[in-house]
Amino acid sequence: MGRQPCCDKLKVKKGPWTAEEDKKLVAFILSNGHCCWRAVPKLAGLLRCGKSCRLRWTNYLRPDLKRGLLTDAEEKLVIDLHASLGNRWSKIASRLPGRTDNEIKNHWNTHIKKKLLKMGIDPVTHKLLHDQTSSTAAASPNSTVTDDDKFSKKHESFDPKDGINQVSQEENANPQQSFLNTMNRDEQVIGCLWDDDMPFIEKLWSSPMSIEEWLLDYQDFGIGDLELERVERGGLADEQIKLN
DNA sequence: AAGATTTGCAACCGCATGAAA
């Protein structure tokens, strides 16, 4: 009847991964692949469940992952895709090479959502909050203060130059509309990404560099080294330019 | 300086779907 359980849940380890575990998982996947996640932890000598291994690989260890904050262009793309796709993070992530759904979801919840609220844009509907709430706000002027309201007050000195885009003085007169305008301006760039037939990962696989070489060059297994990371990012950027 | 609070991210949880037995 049915299949065997993927793991004995009583014996699996939980919590943060160690560098040693990362190395074991990477070494195993690079030499054997991951045709069946259920078998990976046992064969790799890890006391983790397959699900945990899969998440660790896809969200952190995969060699094609970018590190660091999303760029302005990536943020704009996420916002645009979110407007049309909603919280379908995996679909959104598939349009951002080197980014994971988890990373995008986290970035949305911690950065983008707040920026949009600060600019008076509803992060759910992507419409101006003023347009949506003017009637209800007038009806209930003493409505309770939300966390988002608190954020807006706390960040009243927010400088658009640090955020989504730089805007002209004229546009500053109406920051909400200005933001929507910049979104339109980016449509061409976004369109290019939408039309990209060959996903980034396929370009990576087809590059002359082997995956082992790539990993050895770019993976630090979680051991922080900012300078190395900076150089690595430069290397990745160069590689992407070559591939393009 | 120290405790409290907030922030950001990695990892886990639980559900839906499809496939294997």
Place this chain on the structure above:
DNA sequence: GTTTCATGCGGTTGCAAATCT
């Protein structure tokens, strides 16, 4: 056809670091 599990996905939590009081 039914049961059981693998996988993928989105939501949520836990915790270390940063910031505030």
